[in-house]
Amino acid sequence: MNALQSQVEVARRSLEALAGADAATLSGYLDDASVFRFRGDVPLAGEHKGPEHVGRFVRDFAALLSSRGARLEVAHVVPGPEHVYARFRVTAPASPGRAPVELGGCLMTRVREGHILESSLLLDDAYAFQRDLG
Amino acid sequence: MNAQDTSVSPQDGGTPELRPGGSAQQIESWLVQRIATLMQRSAQEIDVKVPLTRYGLDSVEAVTLSGDLEDLLERRLASTLVWDYPTISQLAQHLGQAAAQGNPNVITNRVRVEPRTTSAAPSFADDDDVKNNSRRLRLLDVPGVGNPYFRRCEGINGDRAVIGQREVVNFASYNYLGLSGHPDVSAAAKDAIDRYGTSVSASRLISGERPVHVELEAALAKLVGAEDALVYVGGHATNVTTLGHMFGPQDLIVYDELIHDSVLGGAELSGATRLPFRHQDLAGLDALLTRRRGDHANVLIVVEGVYSADGDVPDLAALVALKKRHRAFLMVDEAHSLGVLGKTGRGVGEHFGVDGRDVDLWMGTLSKSLASCGGYIAGSRKLVEYLRYTSPGFIYSVGMPPSNAAAALAAIQVMQREPERVTRLHERVKLFLSLAREHGLDTGTSSGSGVVPVIVGDTLQAIRLSGILMDQGINVAPMIYPAVANDGARLRFFISSLHTEEQIRHTLETVARELGRLKRDFSGSFEVMTLKASPDEHPNMTLAREGFDGFVTLDLPALSRQLAPDVVYHFPGRSPLAGAHKGKDAVLDFFVNAFRYTVGTLNVRLKELLADANHAVLYWSNTAHLPGTDLRLSADICEVLTLKDGKVVEAHWFVDNQRAFDEFVTQGARFIEAHEAAIGGTR
Ligand SMILES: Cc1ncc(COP(=O)(O)O)c(C=O)c1O
Numbered sequence: 001m002n003a004l005q006s007q008v009e010v011a012r013r014s015l016e017a018l019a020g021a022d023a024a025t026l027s028g029y030l031d032d033a034s035v036f037r038f039r040g041d042v043p044l045a046g047e048h049k050g051p052e053h054v055g056r057f058v059r060d061f062a063a064l065l066s067s068r069g070a071r072l073e074v075a076h077v078v079p080g081p082e083h084v085y086a087r088f089r090v091t092a093p094a095s096p097g098r099a100p101v102e103l104g105g106c107l108m109t110r111v112r113e114g115h116i117l118e119s120s121l122l123l124d125d126a127y128a129f130q131r132d133l134g
Numbered sequence: 135m136n137a138q139d140t141s142v143s144p145q146d147g148g149t150p151e152l153r154p155g156g157s158a159q160q161i162e163s164w165l166v167q168r169i170a171t172l173m174q175r176s177a178q179e180i181d182v183k184v185p186l187t188r189y190g191l192d193s194v195e196a197v198t199l200s201g202d203l204e205d206l207l208e209r210r211l212a213s214t215l216v217w218d219y220p221t222i223s224q225l226a227q228h229l230g231q232a233a234a235q236g237n238p239n240v241i242t243n244r245v246r247v248e249p250r251t252t253s254a255a256p257s258f259a260d261d262d263d264v265k266n267n268s269r270r271l272r273l274l275d276v277p278g279v280g281n282p283y284f285r286r287c288e289g290i291n292g293d294r295a296v297i298g299q300r301e302v303v304n305f306a307s308y309n310y311l312g313l314s315g316h317p318d319v320s321a322a323a324k325d326a327i328d329r330y331g332t333s334v335s336a337s338r339l340i341s342g343e344r345p346v347h348v349e350l351e352a353a354l355a356k357l358v359g360a361e362d363a364l365v366y367v368g369g370h371a372t373n374v375t376t377l378g379h380m381f382g383p384q385d386l387i388v389y390d391e392l393i394h395d396s397v398l399g400g401a402e403l404s405g406a407t408r409l410p411f412r413h414q415d416l417a418g419l420d421a422l423l424t425r426r427r428g429d430h431a432n433v434l435i436v437v438e439g440v441y442s443a444d445g446d447v448p449d450l451a452a453l454v455a456l457k458k459r460h461r462a463f464l465m466v467d468e469a470h471s472l473g474v475l476g477k478t479g480r481g482v483g484e485h486f487g488v489d490g491r492d493v494d495l496w497m498g499t500l501s502k503s504l505a506s507c508g509g510y511i512a513g514s515r516k517l518v519e520y521l522r523y524t525s526p527g528f529i530y531s532v533g534m535p536p537s538n539a540a541a542a543l544a545a546i547q548v549m550q551r552e553p554e555r556v557t558r559l560h561e562r563v564k565l566f567l568s569l570a571r572e573h574g575l576d577t578g579t580s581s582g583s584g585v586v587p588v589i590v591g592d593t594l595q596a597i598r599l600s601g602i603l604m605d606q607g608i609n610v611a612p613m614i615y616p617a618v619a620n621d622g623a624r625l626r627f628f629i630s631s632l633h634t635e636e637q638i639r640h641t642l643e644t645v646a647r648e649l650g651r652l653k654r655d656f657s658g659s660f661e662v663m664t665l666k667a668s669p670d671e672h673p674n675m676t677l678a679r680e681g682f683d684g685f686v687t688l689d690l691p692a693l694s695r696q697l698a699p700d701v702v703y704h705f706p707g708r709s710p711l712a713g714a715h716k717g718k719d720a721v722l723d724f725f726v727n728a729f730r731y732t733v734g735t736l737n738v739r740l741k742e743l744l745a746d747a748n749h750a751v752l753y754w755s756n757t758a759h760l761p762g763t764d765l766r767l768s769a770d771i772c773e774v775l776t777l778k779d780g781k782v783v784e785a786h787w788f789v790d791n792q793r794a795f796d797e798f799v800t801q802g803a804r805f806i807e808a809h810e811a812a813i814g815g816t817r
Binding site: 037038039040041042076078079080081082083084085087105106108120121122123124125126127 | 704706707708741742743744745746749751753769770771772774786787788789790791792793794
């Protein structure tokens with residue numbers, strides 16, 4: 001696997017970990033200095049640092065998705081010299097009293113030698129995220 | 135070197151034919167032959183894996199090469215192509231691949247002309263250039279930026295100027311010797327009006343000639359050491375009409391790449407082959423003439439006596455030797471050197487001790503040191519006689535107003551009577567330069583002329599600094615992209631013999647302090663160049679990079695060229711920027727509003743550029759603040775462009791910190807709209 005492929009792999013696995021609460025896999029890419037950023041006035045927002053905090057964030061995020069029966073799917077990955085961009089979609093069917101969930105976002109991950117230095121989660125609709133998953 | 139492709143048929147002199155859609159192999163063969171011809175080597179000597187610069191390919195030839203490729207491949211190519219793909223092999227691979235994938239990206243099909251035949255009558259208000267100009271003006275009216283143009287001055291602009299009823303120290307006027315406003319010069323102009331009226335009411339050829347024209351021309355010729363001279367009503371027009379008239383398609387005009395617009399215009403009008411050489415690179419010019427002299431009837435070299443943006447001086451003695459060796463003509467534009475260079479202000483010829491007759495075409499303006507308006511050509515008697523009877527801008531144009539001719543003549547007389555003006559100018563320039571350097575300011579290559587740039591390195595910061603200095607009582611104009619490169623954006627100081635030492639000291643202290651403050655306050659501003667193009671970068675990345683550069687230099691035409699007509703930009707959130715912006719105009723307005731609603735304080739720092747076959751991703755951080763409040767913005771943005779045929783068809787933006795972003799932009803929009811209402815909108 002070349003460097004770019006492995007970067008893509010790291011980004012994809014990160015998102016899959018987010019989707020499936022797989023904190024263990026993700027932790028393998030992290031060290032104490034790794035930062036996971038989810039900024040803004042949204043549930044779970046903050047700057048999560050190190051395997052323990054990132055692990056907790058991943059579990060909480062996955063729990064948030066599953067509480068709404070939501071699925072996270074990776075839509076598109078573009079690797080670059082420093083960062084990997086991964087776009088995802090979150091969907092959930094309508095449930096009694098709740099409209100279906102349909103939102104997206106992207107994860108910018110800075111990877112070096114198979115290691116995540118930092119990740120930032122950006123949303124295309126922070127308001128819907130809060131409304132539907134908050 | 136690779137063997138020649140058998141599908142390639144030779145065409146004049148063995149250069150293989152190249153057609154649109156040519157394969158990498160065909161392009162490579164064509165390039166090998168082309169470089170061999172250009173460098174006068176055999177094709178066997180050309181190694182496709184060696185950087186082209188090793189064969190002595192200079193910037194001029196690189197541009198020519200890209201141009202020829204554009205024509206043959208019928209595609210628009212990035213201007214940096216030959217630098218981005220430095221070897222023949224890389225270049226051919228890149229061009230061939232893009233064609234094969236039908237994914238031209240940076241290489242786009244030539245724009246087809248769309249006849250504008252809608253039912254409504256055509257209006258210039260619908261023209262893209264007109265619209266983009268209006269958009270740019272809206273940006274300049276943002277507070278904290280401030281429109282630096284068309285400042286209205288009330289009195290005589292010397293070392294001081296009166297702007298908006300306030301007296302400021304003035305560095306924005308090329309009144310180098312303080313002769314505009316000199317009582318003798320003004321009196322001569324008034325006297326000429328009394329005697330001859332305000333217009334000569336005809337071409338001089340017919341009956342517009344007055345004695346003062348003839349006297350002025352004799353004085354000018356004597357000043358520069360030529361046999362005769364002819365004056366025209368405008369400096370710009372002098373270059374356009376002279377070059378356009380005297381040279382033709384069989385000729386070659388080579389000029390310094392920083393030459394004035396009027397020379398470019400005249401050269402284009404002439405139909406001659408035009409080639410720029412790298413600024414002040416006389417070795418490059420020599421090499422170019424060695425290769426090209428034989429292909430043309432006449433060759434003209436054009437330089438400036440002082441370069442108007444940088445204030446540096448060409449080596450005239452070396453140029454004279456060079457032009458003699460190549461049997462070329464030499465033209466020197468003395469707009470900024472007459473009255474400035476030389477012990478007695480006789481210009482760059484005096485400065486170098488060059489015989490005036492060794493320059494074939496002396497050109498100059500009356501609008502700078504000579505405190506008037508108009509231009510002149512000085513040279514041999516025969517040349518001037520020819521121009522006097524045939525030059526279109528002379529014979530089909532009114533004679534110079536007597537007041538202008540008399541003012542210029544009086545200015546020459548005062549300059550010669552009071553040589554201390556020139557001496558003082560030299561002293562002031564020296565002081566300005568040494569103090570600027572003491573303050574750590576970047577004055578570029580300025581070397582003893584009346585033009586001293588202070589390079590700021592960023593378009594917006596240059597505009598801001600000019601605004602801040604104006605508030606502090608100093609008038610100096612910014613020079614920004616596209617007049618200079620973005621990282622060469624600057625304030626241009628014109629020094630006058632009238633400036634006092636105190637004015638210069640105070641100004642440089644203020645500039646150093648305010649520039650330092652600006653850099654601190656806007657730290658992290660526009661570090662576009664932190665991500666340099668790499669030779670193997672994806673063409674989509676180049677496109678994204680150029681788009682980003684377009685944004686930070688407010689280059690709306692460049693942005694406009696990247697957008698497909700039915701482009702859609704999706705911006706998230708609930709601010710006035712949010713929504714789906716459909717169509718080119720809406721997207722360009724969106725860019726303008728992004729800037730307006732962040733009140734001109736937006737600073738972006740590009741963190742990453744990514745690309746794949748159909749996308750480019752830009753990732754950057756933004757900061758801004760709302761003046762007079764504690765409201766600050768800090769947010770990252772990721773923009774994903776979907777590209778087709780080298781154009782953006784769709785863009786999705788992702789913002790972290792969305793609520794804070796929306797809050798800021800909503801307040802910013804209110805602020806700016808109130809401001810614009812208060813100033814009565816843009817002019
Ligand atoms: C080098 C140069 N040539 C020509 C001109 C045109 O002269 P004018 O402004 O007198 O028309 C200028 C004007 O700024 C100039 O800088």
